[in-house]
Amino acid sequence: MAENTEDTKEESFNDNADVLTGQPCPMCRTNNLTLMEAQTDVPYFGAVFVFSMKCSNCGYKMADVEAEESRPACKYTFEVENEEDLKVRVVKSSQATVKIPRIATITPGPISDGYVSNVEGIINRVKDIVESQRDDEDPVIQKKAKNMLKKIQRVLWGREKITIQIDDPSGNSVIVSEKAVKK
Numbered sequence: 001m002a003e004n005t006e007d008t009k010e011e012s013f014n015d016n017a018d019v020l021t022g023q024p025c026p027m028c029r030t031n032n033l034t035l036m037e038a039q040t041d042v043p044y045f046g047a048v049f050v051f052s053m054k055c056s057n058c059g060y061k062m063a064d065v066e067a068e069e070s071r072p073a074c075k076y077t078f079e080v081e082n083e084e085d086l087k088v089r090v091v092k093s094s095q096a097t098v099k100i101p102r103i104a105t106i107t108p109g110p111i112s113d114g115y116v117s118n119v120e121g122i123i124n125r126v127k128d129i130v131e132s133q134r135d136d137e138d139p140v141i142q143k144k145a146k147n148m149l150k151k152i153q154r155v156l157w158g159r160e161k162i163t164i165q166i167d168d169p170s171g172n173s174v175i176v177s178e179k180a181v182k183k
C-alpha cells in the first residue's frame with residue numbers, strides 16, 4: 001500500500017527524464033531493469049541528478065541523488081516548528097543519516113534511498129518506519145510506537161516541534177532553509 005503513495009510524496013521525475021528499459025538486473029540477472037535519470041534544480045543548492053532503477057522481475061529497486069557541485073561532508077540541524085517548515089526542501093542522499101531524536105534514525109545502507117523531497121516527506125518516511133513497529137508482537141514496543149505516531153501526527157499538523165538532523169559524509173544532502181544550522 002505504501003508503494004502506491006510513495007510517488008506523491010516525492011518530487012516525481014520531470015518529463016525529460018532519461019528512461020532505459022530492458023537493462024540487466026544486478027540481482028536476478030534478467031533484462032527487466034528500468035533505469036531513470038533526471039536533473040532537478042534545488043534553489044540555493046544547484047543542480048541535482050536523481051537516479052533510480054527498478055526491476056519488474058524480482059522487485060529490486062534503488063534510488064539516489066548526486067549534486068552537480070561536489071561539497072564537503074555536511075551536518076544539518078533543523079527545528080520543525082510550524083506548517084511552513086514542513087514545506088522546506090530537502091535533498092537526502094543514500095549516504096546520509098537522518099535522525100529525529102527520541103523518535104527514529106534512518107541509517108545509510110542498501111535499502112536507504114536518496115531522494116529530493118521536503119521536510120514533510122522525510123517525516124512521512126519516519127512515520128512509515130514507526131508504523132511498522134506498531135505491529136510488533138512486544139506490547140512495550142507497540143505502545144511506544146503508538147505514542148510516537150501521535151507525536152508525529154501533531155508535528156504534521158504544525159502543533160508540535162521536532163528536530164531533524166541530517167549527517168552526510170558525501171556532502172550531497174541539504175536542508176534548504178535559513179533556519180537550518182549547518183556544521
Ligand SMILES: [Zn+2]
Pocket residue numbers: 025026027028029030032055056057058059060
Ligand atoms: Zn531483478
